[in-house]
Structures are given as C-alpha cells and as structure tokens.
Amino acid sequence: MLDTISPDVLLRQAIGALLLPPLNGLLLLLLAYWLRRYRPLGARVLTGAAVLLLYLQSTPWLAMQLNGALEQFSVPALAEVRRSGAIVVLGAGKRPAPEYAANVPGADSFGRLRYAVYLSRASGVPLLLSGGSPVGGEAEALVMARALQQDYGITPRWLEGASDTTGDNARLSAALLRQAGISRITLVTQAWHMARALPLFREQGLQVLPAPTGFTRYDGVPAQQWLPSGRAMQEVHQAQREWLGRCYFQLRNMVGAGK
Numbered sequence: 376m377l378d379t380i381s382p383d384v385l386l387r388q389a390i391g392a393l394l395l396p397p398l399n400g401l402l403l404l405l406l407a408y409w410l411r412r413y414r415p416l417g418a419r420v421l422t423g424a425a426v427l428l429l430y431l432q433s434t435p436w437l438a439m440q441l442n443g444a445l446e447q448f449s450v451p452a453l454a455e456v457r458r459s460g461a462i463v464v465l466g467a468g469k470r471p472a473p474e475y476a477a478n479v480p481g482a483d484s485f486g487r488l489r490y491a492v493y494l495s496r497a498s499g500v501p502l503l504l505s506g507g508s509p510v511g512g513e514a515e516a517l518v519m520a521r522a523l524q525q526d527y528g529i530t531p532r533w534l535e536g537a538s539d540t541t542g543d544n545a546r547l548s549a550a551l552l553r554q555a556g557i558s559r560i561t562l563v564t565q566a567w568h569m570a571r572a573l574p575l576f577r578e579q580g581l582q583v584l585p586a587p588t589g590f591t592r593y594d595g596v597p598a599q600q601w602l603p604s605g606r607a608m609q610e611v612h613q614a615q616r617e618w619l620g621r622c623y624f625q626l627r628n629m630v631g632a633g634k
Contacts, residue, residue, distance in 0.1 A: 384509040384539060394619060395612050400429035432611045433603035435593045441614035442591035446566040448573075451586050456498040459584060460557030461533070464491040465544050465564040465572060466506020466515030478518045483565055483589060488519055490588040491563045492527050500561065501532035505548045509539040541572050549579035558582055565589045567617055571624075 392398050403425035410418040431437050456462070468481030480488060484506075495502055504523070506515025514536030523529050533551050538544045552560065559582040564572050566587035576583045591610055593600060 391616055391619065395615050396432040396608055397429060400425045400432065403428065430603060432615075433605070433608040434601055434611075435604065435607045436600040438607045438610035438614065439591055439593065439600070441611060441618070442567045445568075445570055445614060445617055446587065446590055447570050448566070448585040448587050450588075451561065451584050453494070453497050455584050456494050456500060456561045456586065459498070459500050459559050459561040460555070461503045461552055462491050462495055462498075462500050462561045462563060462586070463503045463505060463548055463552075463576070464488060464519065465541070465562070465568070466504070466519060467565065469513070469515050469518045477521070478513050480515070480519050480522050484515065484519055485522070486589045487563050487565070488523060490586065492523070492529060494561060494563070494586060495529070502529070503533035503535065503548055503551065503560075504531045505535040505538055505544045507536055507538040507543065541568075542575050545572070545575040545579050545581075549576070549581055552581065560584070561586050563588060567591070567614060571617065571621060 393402065403421055407418045407421035407425060410421065464487050466480075467483035467487060469478045469484065470481055472479040479485075491502055494500070502523070504516045504519045506519065508514045516534045516536040520531050520534055523531060533548075533555075535544070535547045535551055538547050552558070558580065560576070561584045562569070562572060562576055563586045566589055569585050569587045573583055573585055591614075
C-alpha cells in the first residue's frame, strides 16, 4: 500500500501522529524521563502535565468542547433539500472486511451514507459520492457505491473517485455537476468537518446547503463526562486533527498571499 499512498497524505499522517493523542502525551512523558537527571523539578512538572493531558484527552467533556466549537451548522429542512440538484456525500475512509471479502466504508462513511439515503428518499434528489484513495487501493466512492447498492438498493447517479483531499472533493465534484447543469447541492459530511468543507464547495461556484451528521453527543449525567473512554479519545483526536488542519491551511494561505 505504501507504493500507492499519496506522499502528502503520508507526511500529514506522520506529523499528526506526533501532535495528536495518545502520542503527544507519551512524548511528553519520554521528555520528562530524559530530564529527570538534569532538571528533576522540571521533569516532575512535565510528568504531571503529560498525565493530565492524557486524562483530559480521553474525557467526553473535552470531546464535546472541541467538537462543539466545530459543529456550527444545524440540520436542513427537507423542503430546502428538495430544491437541490444533487446530494453530495464525502467519503470518510474505508476498511477491509474479511466477513464480506471486500472493503467496506468506515464508520463515518457509513453514517454519512445512511443520512444521505434518508435525505434522498425523502426528497427524490439523486446522490453523488465523492472519495478517492489517498491511502491506496480501491477508491472510497466505489466502496460507498457498493454498500449503497447492497444495503439500500440505491445506485448513485455520479461517482467521483480521484480526490485525495476535501479541496479535491469540491473541485472534481463541481466539474461533474457542471456537466449536468447543476449548481445547487446539499452537502453531507460530518458535523465537525462541515465548516471546512462548505467554503471549498462554494468557491467552485456552487450554492451549497449544509447537511451535517454525526454530531458529538453523550447520554448520562454530567459526572460521566469526566470518565475516560476510548471513544472520547478518538473524538478528541479527530477534533484536534481538524483544528490543526485549519491552522495549516490558514498559514499556507498567508504564506501564499505574501509572495
């Protein structure tokens, strides 16, 4: 797979692994261990900070704080969706499934597909699936299309399977839609991802109705928000990655504007 993965994607994954949980906290612990002989007080402070960081990054409280700041859009009314010419669904990964002897959409992709099916059936608006193969192998759009047909008996009208990034999703999907004379779409992606995806599609000259899904929510009493869990750490990881991505693109745009 390494011979087909995008070098840019591989580099971003490597940098993200260093800056995101759990490795960011573990690296602080390693630094504290190295400092213990030279700066014992500093090493103890750094150890405490690392343990606190790892704990907070595994709590539902922090997951909801970080993702809540990203989830800026509410769900659309069906009457608005009906005015669209297409419902565009962005891919969110795939995974090998030995039980099916094939790749299947990842959990986020499945969630997006399910919501898109609900909107399409309620509105009659056709689907466009967008997702390439940034980590190599089969394009995400093809994997989603197969699941869509097998699970829901629906065939998407358009497939875009060459994109590696959200910007590619927007550019290549817009090209397909222009050929069909469509300029108004409903965009389905994760609630935390919508604020970044929406302007990229609008930059392509499309009128975009946001249709977010996968909101970060927890049941139970408030005290449970401070109990660590693997799910919470995953959601913190995803939110921090999104915030880092925003910072990266802002810096890149600033550097580009200064040239």
